[in-house]
Amino acid sequence: MDPIVIVGGGIVGASLAYRLRDHPRPVALYERDALGSGTTGDSVAxxxxxxxxxxxxxxxxxxxxxxxxxxxxxxxxxxxERIGTLDVARTDRGLADRREAAEALSEFGVEASILEPAELADHGLDPDAVTGAMWTPNDGYLDPAEIVQHYVREATAGDGGVTVETGTAVTDLRVEDGAVVGIETANGTRPAATVVNAAGPWAPAVNDMAGVSLPFRHNRGPVVVLGKEEPFSLPFVQFGDGLYVRGEGRTQAFGGRFGASYEDAGRLDPTDARSVDHDFYLEIGERIETAIPRLEGAEVVADWVGVRTLTPDGVPAVGESAVDGFYLAAGMNGLGVTLAPAIGEFLAKRIAGESVDPEVAAYLSPDRFA
Structure with missing residues (x-):
């Protein structure tokens, strides 16, 4: 039987491979580089x-x-590591917005509350620099490489396990009479009954191969790793202007920027060399000086720039496309680590023809952009 082909070995592709391991058709995953080396590897997780x-x-x-x-x-x-999220407000209007958000999350069953400025000193912030924050204490960070390794290990176990090929880029798709029938790689053409685009920042290029037009855009998210000799802790702190910091272990923190909004984003080449702009170093340094005394004296020990794939509404595109047999699991908007297990489970059921929640299916459907 012709296989189900997954294009992309990041956290979403690995999650889907794990969920499809018992499918009656063979399943093959192709990753152009190393597993988890794209946006997954650049994630703050x-x-x-x-x-x-x-x-x-x-x-x-x-x-x-x-x-x-x-x-x-x-x-x-x-x-x-459970560190919690602080969504910081620096104006009264901003605090009112966060208060409304905390009330809505509480109705969903999420533990969420508003902290006053004096309480934020305990989390490493300058109380005089903020008006308050929304606190969701049960958030935290995982190790994305660990997750990918677990899913791939489980997916490939046994005689009928998923086949994984790394260092193998999918260079084109074969589409005949409106249906996908195969893929092309540097090693030749392979047949395929189904192709899933889980290619992260390369997802728009894979869509082009299939002749599928979706309004994906990219942004760049710079990250610096800040280190101190003495131990300290920080939650995941979001500022309303897109800057954030996140504790990492006992002596480090990440400082980053979420990147351009969809309206200001465009399409990028994910293979372009990327370096952190000097202006970003200055921006992080100024924010530490004005609002994060716990990071005073920290030094930059590493940096990188990740490329994220965005959708107009901030919701991933997951499900069937207009080309028969071509599915998407892309446009994660920076939420790949948070959503990957649910996305993999949902799409595996969809591919297997099993029933799914119709409201969730409509919410994720690529057709919503038609």
Whole structure:
């Protein structure tokens, strides 16, 4: 039988491969580089129940993902550091918005509250620099490489396991009479009954190969790793202007920027060399000086720039496309680690012809952009 082909070996592709391991058709995953080396590897790996604009279906997907993560954390398969999220306000209007968000999240069952400036000193912030923050204490970070390795190990186990080829870029798709029938790689043409685009920042290029037009855009997210000699702790702190910091272990923190909004984003070449602009160093340094005394004296020990794939509404595109047999699991908008288990489960059911929640299917459907 012709196989189901997954294009992309990041956290979403690995999650889907794991979910499809018992499918009657063979399953093959192709990764152009090393597993987890794209956006997954550049991620700050936060699992967040926090939402600045709470949406019940997004919350449902996060809870479903956590149902998969939690037992793996409890049995020691995956590491999870619970540090919490602080969504910081620096104006009265901003605090009012966060208060509304906290109330909505509480209605979903999320532990969320508003902290006054004096309380934020305990989390490493200058109380005089903020008006308050929304606090979701159960958020934390995982190790994305650990997750990918677990999923791939489980997916490939046994005689009928998923086939994984790394260092093998899919260079084109074969489409005949409106249906995908194969893929092309440097090693030749391979047949395919189904192709899934889980290619992260390369997803727009894979769509082009299939003749599928979706409004994906990219942004760049710079990250610096800040280190100090003495131990310290920080939650995941979001500022309303797109800057964030996140504790990492006992002596380091990440400082980053979420990148351009969809309206200001464009399409990028993910293979372009990327370096952190000097202006970003200055921006992080100024924010530490004005609002994060706990990071005073920290030095930059590493940096990188990740490329994220965005959709107009901030929701991933997951499901069938207009080309028969061509599916998408892309446009994660920076939420790949948070949503991957739920996305993999949902799409595996879709491919197998099993029933799924129709409201979730419509929410994720690529057809919503038609």
């Amino acid at each position: 936060i699992f967040v129940r926090h939402q600045s604009r709470p949406d019940p279906l997004s919350h449902e997907l996060r809870e479903r993902a956590w149902e998969h993560y939690e037992p793996l954390i409890e049995d020691g398969t995956l590491d999870f």
